Amino acid sequence: MATPSNSSIAPVSEFLLVCFPNYQSxxxxxxxxxxxxxxxxMGANGTLLITIWLEASLHEPxxxxxxxxxxxxxxxxxxxxPKVLSIFWFDSRSIHFSACFLQMFIMNSFLTMESCTFMVMAYDRYVAICRPLRYPSIITNRFVAQAAVFVVARNAIFSxxxxxxxxxxxxxxxxxxxxxxxxNLSVSKLSCDDITFNRLYQFVAGWTLLGSDLILIILSYFFILKAVLRVKAEGAAAKALxxxxxxxxxxxxxxTVLLVLVITNIARKRIPPDVPILLNILHHLIPPALNPIVYGVRTKEIKQGIKKLLRKL
Structure with missing residues:
Protein backbone atom coordinates (compact mmCIF):
# COMPACT_ATOMS: atom_id res chain seq x y z
CA MET A 1 0.00 0.00 0.00
CA ALA A 2 1.39 3.39 -0.94
CA THR A 3 2.24 5.77 1.87
CA PRO A 4 1.16 9.38 1.60
CA SER A 5 3.81 11.85 0.53
CA ASN A 6 5.09 14.56 2.89
CA SER A 7 3.36 17.19 0.76
CA SER A 8 -0.05 15.63 1.45
CA ILE A 9 0.37 15.93 5.22
CA ALA A 10 -0.92 19.20 6.65
CA PRO A 11 1.70 20.68 8.99
CA VAL A 12 0.70 21.51 12.54
CA SER A 13 0.74 25.25 13.27
CA GLU A 14 -0.53 25.12 16.85
CA PHE A 15 -1.05 22.68 19.69
CA LEU A 16 -3.93 22.19 22.13
CA LEU A 17 -3.03 21.74 25.80
CA VAL A 18 -5.37 19.38 27.65
CA CYS A 19 -4.63 19.53 31.39
CA PHE A 20 -5.38 16.47 33.49
CA PRO A 21 -7.23 14.51 30.80
CA ASN A 22 -8.73 12.11 33.39
CA TYR A 23 -9.83 14.80 35.86
CA GLN A 24 -11.17 17.70 33.80
CA SER A 25 -14.09 18.35 36.18
CA MET A 42 5.59 36.74 42.51
CA GLY A 43 5.04 38.95 45.57
CA ALA A 44 7.79 37.38 47.69
CA ASN A 45 10.38 37.36 44.93
CA GLY A 46 9.47 40.86 43.79
CA THR A 47 9.74 42.19 47.37
CA LEU A 48 13.11 40.49 47.81
CA LEU A 49 14.48 41.96 44.57
CA ILE A 50 13.28 45.49 45.37
CA THR A 51 14.65 45.28 48.92
CA ILE A 52 18.11 44.17 47.78
CA TRP A 53 18.13 46.80 45.02
CA LEU A 54 17.15 49.71 47.28
CA GLU A 55 19.07 48.78 50.45
CA ALA A 56 22.78 49.67 50.04
CA SER A 57 23.81 47.39 52.94
CA LEU A 58 22.57 44.39 50.93
CA HIS A 59 24.82 45.09 47.96
CA GLU A 60 27.02 42.10 48.74
CA PRO A 61 27.81 38.85 46.84
CA PRO A 82 -0.40 32.25 33.51
CA LYS A 83 -0.99 29.85 30.61
CA VAL A 84 -2.08 27.08 32.99
CA LEU A 85 -4.55 29.40 34.72
CA SER A 86 -5.91 30.65 31.39
CA ILE A 87 -6.64 27.03 30.47
CA PHE A 88 -8.46 26.46 33.76
CA TRP A 89 -10.44 29.72 33.70
CA PHE A 90 -11.03 30.49 30.01
CA ASP A 91 -10.42 27.13 28.30
CA SER A 92 -7.63 28.84 26.33
CA ARG A 93 -5.93 25.63 25.28
CA SER A 94 -4.28 26.63 22.01
CA ILE A 95 -0.61 27.56 21.90
CA HIS A 96 1.29 28.48 18.76
CA PHE A 97 3.97 26.14 17.46
CA SER A 98 6.84 28.61 18.10
CA ALA A 99 5.47 29.69 21.51
CA CYS A 100 5.34 26.07 22.63
CA PHE A 101 9.00 25.47 21.82
CA LEU A 102 10.01 28.79 23.39
CA GLN A 103 8.26 27.74 26.59
CA MET A 104 10.05 24.38 26.38
CA PHE A 105 13.44 26.09 26.09
CA ILE A 106 12.82 28.48 28.99
CA MET A 107 11.58 25.69 31.26
CA ASN A 108 14.51 23.38 30.53
CA SER A 109 17.19 26.05 30.71
CA PHE A 110 15.90 28.04 33.69
CA LEU A 111 15.21 24.97 35.82
CA THR A 112 18.81 23.84 35.36
CA MET A 113 20.00 27.44 35.92
CA GLU A 114 18.18 27.42 39.24
CA SER A 115 19.76 24.10 40.20
CA CYS A 116 23.18 25.52 39.31
CA THR A 117 22.46 28.64 41.37
CA PHE A 118 21.63 26.43 44.38
CA MET A 119 25.03 24.79 43.87
CA VAL A 120 26.84 28.16 43.83
CA MET A 121 24.92 29.26 46.94
CA ALA A 122 25.86 26.02 48.71
CA TYR A 123 29.51 26.76 47.87
CA ASP A 124 29.04 30.28 49.25
CA ARG A 125 27.79 28.83 52.55
CA TYR A 126 30.63 26.29 52.57
CA VAL A 127 33.26 29.03 52.26
CA ALA A 128 31.47 31.23 54.84
CA ILE A 129 31.38 28.46 57.47
CA CYS A 130 34.43 26.31 56.66
CA ARG A 131 36.80 29.04 55.39
CA PRO A 132 35.51 32.21 57.10
CA LEU A 133 38.85 34.09 57.01
CA ARG A 134 39.16 33.59 53.26
CA TYR A 135 35.51 34.37 52.50
CA PRO A 136 36.01 38.07 51.55
CA SER A 137 38.81 37.17 49.13
CA ILE A 138 36.97 34.21 47.52
CA ILE A 139 33.31 35.31 47.36
CA THR A 140 33.65 38.68 45.63
CA ASN A 141 31.48 40.64 43.22
CA ARG A 142 33.70 39.36 40.42
CA PHE A 143 33.10 35.78 41.58
CA VAL A 144 29.32 36.36 41.50
CA ALA A 145 29.52 37.87 37.99
CA GLN A 146 31.57 34.92 36.73
CA ALA A 147 29.24 32.46 38.45
CA ALA A 148 26.20 34.14 36.85
CA VAL A 149 27.78 33.90 33.39
CA PHE A 150 28.61 30.24 34.02
CA VAL A 151 25.08 29.49 35.27
CA VAL A 152 23.44 31.07 32.20
CA ALA A 153 25.91 29.82 29.56
CA ARG A 154 26.22 26.21 30.73
CA ASN A 155 22.54 25.56 31.07
CA ALA A 156 21.39 27.52 28.01
CA ILE A 157 23.88 25.70 25.78
CA PHE A 158 22.99 22.22 27.07
CA SER A 159 19.23 22.93 27.09
CA ASN A 184 9.64 17.79 25.49
CA LEU A 185 8.18 14.31 25.87
CA SER A 186 4.53 15.44 25.80
CA VAL A 187 5.11 17.30 22.53
CA SER A 188 7.58 15.06 20.71
CA LYS A 189 5.48 11.92 21.10
CA LEU A 190 2.88 13.56 18.82
CA SER A 191 5.40 13.45 15.98
CA CYS A 192 5.38 11.03 13.08
CA ASP A 193 9.16 10.54 13.46
CA ASP A 194 11.23 8.44 15.79
CA ILE A 195 11.85 10.32 19.07
CA THR A 196 14.35 7.95 20.70
CA PHE A 197 17.21 10.43 20.41
CA ASN A 198 15.05 13.29 21.81
CA ARG A 199 14.08 11.19 24.79
CA LEU A 200 17.65 10.01 25.35
CA TYR A 201 19.18 13.49 25.08
CA GLN A 202 16.80 15.04 27.61
CA PHE A 203 17.27 12.15 30.02
CA VAL A 204 21.09 12.25 29.82
CA ALA A 205 21.32 16.06 29.84
CA GLY A 206 18.87 16.35 32.75
CA TRP A 207 20.66 13.81 34.90
CA THR A 208 24.09 15.21 33.99
CA LEU A 209 23.22 18.83 34.83
CA LEU A 210 20.85 18.35 37.76
CA GLY A 211 22.60 15.26 39.08
CA SER A 212 26.05 16.85 39.14
CA ASP A 213 24.65 19.96 40.85
CA LEU A 214 22.94 17.83 43.50
CA ILE A 215 26.09 15.82 44.21
CA LEU A 216 28.14 19.01 44.69
CA ILE A 217 25.41 20.49 46.90
CA ILE A 218 25.36 17.38 49.10
CA LEU A 219 29.16 17.45 49.39
CA SER A 220 29.10 21.14 50.37
CA TYR A 221 26.53 20.58 53.11
CA PHE A 222 28.39 17.47 54.29
CA PHE A 223 31.53 19.54 54.91
CA ILE A 224 29.40 22.29 56.45
CA LEU A 225 27.86 19.74 58.83
CA LYS A 226 31.29 18.48 59.85
CA ALA A 227 32.51 22.01 60.51
CA VAL A 228 29.38 22.99 62.44
CA LEU A 229 29.53 19.96 64.73
CA ARG A 230 33.05 20.98 65.75
CA VAL A 231 31.88 24.43 66.86
CA LYS A 232 31.78 24.62 70.67
CA ALA A 233 30.17 28.05 71.04
CA GLU A 234 26.76 27.73 72.73
CA GLY A 235 23.91 27.88 70.23
CA ALA A 236 26.17 28.44 67.19
CA ALA A 237 25.90 24.87 65.93
CA ALA A 238 22.12 24.75 66.41
CA LYS A 239 21.64 28.04 64.56
CA ALA A 240 23.86 26.98 61.64
CA LEU A 241 22.16 23.58 61.46
CA THR A 256 12.01 16.28 42.62
CA VAL A 257 12.35 17.28 38.96
CA LEU A 258 14.71 14.30 38.76
CA LEU A 259 11.85 12.16 40.03
CA VAL A 260 9.61 13.61 37.32
CA LEU A 261 12.22 12.69 34.69
CA VAL A 262 12.38 9.13 36.02
CA ILE A 263 8.59 8.80 36.13
CA THR A 264 8.05 10.13 32.61
CA ASN A 265 10.85 8.06 31.09
CA ILE A 266 10.65 4.73 32.92
CA ALA A 267 7.32 4.31 34.68
CA ARG A 268 5.08 6.26 32.31
CA LYS A 269 2.89 3.21 31.55
CA ARG A 270 2.46 2.14 35.17
CA ILE A 271 1.19 5.33 36.80
CA PRO A 272 -1.72 7.71 36.03
CA PRO A 273 -0.59 10.32 33.48
CA ASP A 274 -1.96 13.11 35.67
CA VAL A 275 0.68 12.52 38.37
CA PRO A 276 3.72 13.80 36.41
CA ILE A 277 1.57 16.67 35.05
CA LEU A 278 0.72 17.81 38.58
CA LEU A 279 4.33 17.39 39.73
CA ASN A 280 5.53 19.51 36.82
CA ILE A 281 3.14 22.34 37.69
CA LEU A 282 3.92 22.24 41.41
CA HIS A 283 7.62 22.23 40.65
CA HIS A 284 7.20 25.58 38.89
CA LEU A 285 5.26 27.03 41.85
CA ILE A 286 6.26 25.70 45.27
CA PRO A 287 10.05 26.28 45.13
CA PRO A 288 9.60 29.85 43.76
CA ALA A 289 7.12 30.55 46.58
CA LEU A 290 9.38 29.10 49.30
CA ASN A 291 12.83 30.21 48.10
CA PRO A 292 12.55 33.91 49.04
CA ILE A 293 11.03 32.99 52.41
CA VAL A 294 13.59 30.34 53.40
CA TYR A 295 16.63 32.07 51.90
CA GLY A 296 15.61 35.69 52.29
CA VAL A 297 13.04 36.57 54.93
CA ARG A 298 14.75 34.38 57.54
CA THR A 299 17.94 36.46 57.09
CA LYS A 300 18.20 39.24 59.66
CA GLU A 301 19.62 41.82 57.24
CA ILE A 302 16.86 41.24 54.69
CA LYS A 303 14.19 41.45 57.40
CA GLN A 304 15.55 44.86 58.35
CA GLY A 305 15.66 45.91 54.69
CA ILE A 306 12.01 44.90 54.18
CA LYS A 307 10.97 46.84 57.30
CA LYS A 308 12.76 49.95 55.96
CA LEU A 309 11.02 49.49 52.61
CA LEU A 310 7.60 49.20 54.26
CA ARG A 311 8.24 52.35 56.31
CA LYS A 312 8.99 54.30 53.12
CA LEU A 313 5.68 53.13 51.64
Missing part, protein backbone atom coordinates in the same frame (compact mmCIF):
# COMPACT_ATOMS: atom_id res chain seq x y z
CA UNK A 26 -11.98 19.56 39.13
CA UNK A 27 -9.62 21.88 37.24
CA UNK A 28 -11.47 25.00 38.43
CA UNK A 29 -10.97 23.97 42.06
CA UNK A 30 -7.26 23.40 41.47
CA UNK A 31 -6.90 26.90 40.03
CA UNK A 32 -7.54 28.50 43.46
CA UNK A 33 -4.47 27.12 45.31
CA UNK A 34 -2.37 27.56 42.17
CA UNK A 35 -3.41 31.23 41.96
CA UNK A 36 -2.55 31.81 45.62
CA UNK A 37 0.85 30.14 45.22
CA UNK A 38 1.49 32.18 42.07
CA UNK A 39 0.69 35.46 43.85
CA UNK A 40 2.86 34.43 46.81
CA UNK A 41 5.78 33.53 44.55
CA UNK A 62 25.50 36.63 48.92
CA UNK A 63 22.49 38.88 48.25
CA UNK A 64 23.35 39.16 44.55
CA UNK A 65 23.06 35.37 44.39
CA UNK A 66 19.66 35.62 46.08
CA UNK A 67 18.65 38.19 43.45
CA UNK A 68 19.67 35.82 40.67
CA UNK A 69 17.59 33.04 42.24
CA UNK A 70 14.57 35.36 42.51
CA UNK A 71 14.90 36.44 38.87
CA UNK A 72 14.96 32.81 37.74
CA UNK A 73 11.90 32.03 39.87
CA UNK A 74 9.94 34.96 38.44
CA UNK A 75 10.72 34.00 34.84
CA UNK A 76 9.78 30.36 35.46
CA UNK A 77 6.45 31.32 37.05
CA UNK A 78 5.57 33.77 34.28
CA UNK A 79 6.49 31.23 31.60
CA UNK A 80 4.22 28.48 32.89
CA UNK A 81 1.53 29.50 35.38
CA UNK A 160 19.01 24.51 23.63
CA UNK A 161 19.09 21.17 21.72
CA UNK A 162 15.92 20.00 23.51
CA UNK A 163 13.45 22.37 21.75
CA UNK A 164 15.51 22.34 18.54
CA UNK A 165 15.31 18.55 18.29
CA UNK A 166 11.58 18.64 19.01
CA UNK A 167 10.89 21.48 16.54
CA UNK A 168 12.71 19.62 13.75
CA UNK A 169 10.34 16.65 14.03
CA UNK A 170 7.40 16.27 11.62
CA UNK A 171 4.00 16.81 13.23
CA UNK A 172 1.48 15.28 10.86
CA UNK A 173 -2.03 15.55 12.27
CA UNK A 174 -1.94 15.05 16.05
CA UNK A 175 -1.81 18.32 17.96
CA UNK A 176 -3.41 17.53 21.35
CA UNK A 177 -0.82 17.70 24.15
CA UNK A 178 -2.01 15.80 27.21
CA UNK A 179 -0.28 18.22 29.56
CA UNK A 180 -0.66 21.77 30.89
CA UNK A 181 2.77 22.79 29.60
CA UNK A 182 4.94 22.07 26.57
CA UNK A 183 7.31 19.47 27.96
CA UNK A 242 18.72 25.19 61.45
CA UNK A 243 19.62 27.57 58.61
CA UNK A 244 21.55 25.07 56.47
CA UNK A 245 19.02 22.33 57.19
CA UNK A 246 16.11 24.38 55.83
CA UNK A 247 18.19 25.27 52.76
CA UNK A 248 19.08 21.63 52.14
CA UNK A 249 15.48 20.41 52.52
CA UNK A 250 14.32 23.04 50.03
CA UNK A 251 17.01 21.97 47.57
CA UNK A 252 15.97 18.33 47.92
CA UNK A 253 12.37 19.34 47.20
CA UNK A 254 13.51 21.23 44.12
CA UNK A 255 15.34 18.09 42.98
Missing amino acids: WQHWLSLPLSLLFLLA MYYLLSLLSLLDIVLCLTVI LPVPILSARLRYCDKNIIKNCICT STCGSHFILILFFS
